[in-house]
């Protein structure tokens with residue numbers, strides 16, 4: 214299948230279900246370099262934790278942090294970031310090749326993903342020069358970890374209702390309020406926090422994005438236990454927390470623009486590894502169905518085929534988005550539907566796998582020890598919430614893709 218002018222294509226790898234992606238001659242040397250490095254370094258405890266972790270899965274945290282540092286030492290974090298901030302300065306195609314090779318060997322999910330995929334690109338796009346020089350190198354060196362402080366008890370889907378206040382006090386901002394669901398919050402050294410700096414403002418106006426250090430008396434981070442029994446996310450209480458006056462990303466009063474730019478950083482590069490994980494799960498599902506003799510049941514067979522088709526559609530959708538991005542085009546409507554499709558289909562896949570596993574699928578080990586299948590299914594239930602809930606995704610598709618009348622706004 215031809216993808217674009219770069220000659221990237223995908224072919225069967227001759228091993229049944231798997232597919233080999235070839236991104237074309239221009240990046241073949243680079244691909245080999247990535248492959249060689251991963252073969253040499255993904256060993257020992259790193260190899261023992263292949264496929265462990267996820268965007269909201271804190272499993273094997275310390276090993277994954279050590280792995281991130283290994284990647285950093287090899288110069289593999291920030292492949293596309295400019296060299297002056299510690300990156301490799303390569304292009305989008307190399308970033309995609311790296312992510313693909315990384316996913317192909319099922320390397321552990323990077324613990325620093327929040328800063329790498331969200332804050333870093335936000336700073337590169339909207340941050341001042343001093344901020345980039347101060348914050349980007351420690352992200353790539355895995356010296357400082359970050360949390361995203363957007364959601365509040367009264368502001369999730371409706372982020373414009375943010376109430377956390379920030380006021381100027383000389384050379385500092387003083388921040389008070391509550392944030393919630395901060396992924397990997399208990400590990401965060403810094404937070405990027407959406408605040409209201411104009412007390413008389415409403416909705417999207419008068420908001421400001423601030424970078425706030427967590428190591429101070431005004432910041433209290435309390436873990437929240439998730440369905441998989443992990444203290445993955447946290448609620449954050451800010452009580453006269455202080456940060457330097459110049460740690461505003463973008464402009465004062467323009468925090469909404471900065472926040473939307475961050476939420477808009479959703480690229481095919483990060484979806485591709487996730488999609489390969491789903492494909493592995495679908496393969497395991499077919500193995501399990503075969504083991505249980507479930508392939509003889511026409512109803513189950515139909516659902517299994519449906520699950521398999523879903524992961525193939527995800528792959529094709531991602532490849533389409535990647536092809537458009539590498540060709541310098543704005544991704545089409547399929548990119549807008551990808552999150553809704555992937556999250557709902559992943560849940561369905563997990564539910565089917567749980568059903569096929571029978572009663573054994575519901576028995577947990579000592580100390581609520583979950584196996585990979587159980588953890589994946591339970592964590593998939595949050596996928597239709599974070600990053601914009603399914604209802605919000607449907608609103609976006611309805612309004613922006615299908616051109617339906619806008620939802621009434623109060």
Ligand SMILES: Cc1cc2nc3c(=O)[nH]c(=O)nc-3n(C[C@H](O)[C@H](O)[C@H](O)COP(=O)(O)OP(=O)(O)OC[C@H]3O[C@@H](n4cnc5c(N)ncnc54)[C@H](O)[C@@H]3O)c2cc1C
Nearest residue numbers: 269361362363364369370394395396595598599600602604
């Ligand atoms: C695992 C996980 C990790 C997260 N990590 C972070 C993080 O690191 N940082 C951060 O800031 N936040 C994070 N979040 C928060 C996440 O962004 C919010 O949960 C999400 O935006 C939904 O907001 P809410 O929970 O306040 O639900 P609400 O907005 O209160 O929504 C409740 C229900 O109403 C529906 N609804 C709301 N508005 C509409 C509408 N206009 N039309 C139709 N239906 C609607 C929603 O779809 C949902 O079903 C995380 C959440 C989860 C589950």
